[in-house]
Amino acid sequence: ALERTFSIIKPDATKRNLTGKIIAKFEEAGLRIVASKRIHMSREQAEGFYAVHKERPFFGELVDFMISEPVVVQVLEGENAIAKNREVMGATNPAEAAEGTIRKEFALSIGENSVHGSDAPETAAEEIKYFFSDAELVG
Numbered sequence: 327a328l329e330r331t332f333s334i335i336k337p338d339a340t341k342r343n344l345t346g347k348i349i350a351k352f353e354e355a356g357l358r359i360v361a362s363k364r365i366h367m368s369r370e371q372a373e374g375f376y377a378v379h380k381e382r383p384f385f386g387e388l389v390d391f392m393i394s395e396p397v398v399v400q401v402l403e404g405e406n407a408i409a410k411n412r413e414v415m416g417a418t419n420p421a422e423a424a425e426g427t428i429r430k431e432f433a434l435s436i437g438e439n440s441v442h443g444s445d446a447p448e449t450a451a452e453e454i455k456y457f458f459s460d461a462e463l464v465g
């Protein structure tokens with residue numbers, strides 16, 4: 327089915343000028359960028375976005391990292407976009423990521439792993455709404 331998913335190009339990637347190379351990976355996989363903006367997240371925004379991880383030991387580190395530099399938030403559209411994006415990203419831990427994936431090529435560590443992508447249709451819808459209005463989605 328035609329789906330939309332939410333993506334973040336994370337601080338470790340924007341800092342190393344990898345935005346274009348990462349977007350090329352999405353587009354080569356057939357994902358279309360229907361919304362995109364560069365933002366510097368506030369602490370409140372990052373804490374809200376990652377609220378499901380609040381009790382995890384790495385939560386503080388995760389929020390500090392996500393607000394350390396600008397990020398690029400995007401909505402990607404395509405056939406099975408959620409699974410396809412997860413495939414293009416590779417495993418969360420770059421040490422476990424498959425050849426040719428974004429995280430294999432660019433990620434530095436499990437925390438500084440270059441990209442975020444929604445894991446299911448419900449979270450995709452919530453995450454898109456967290457950063458974009460309907461008018462900003464241009465298919």
Ligand code: CMP
Pocket residue numbers: 379384387388418436437438439441442443
């Ligand atoms: P993301 O998809 O953005 O969602 C939660 C993030 O937590 C995940 O990517 C990782 O970057 C991060 N994360 C997961 N495990 C750890 C860890 N052990 N230490 C630091 N960050 C982590």
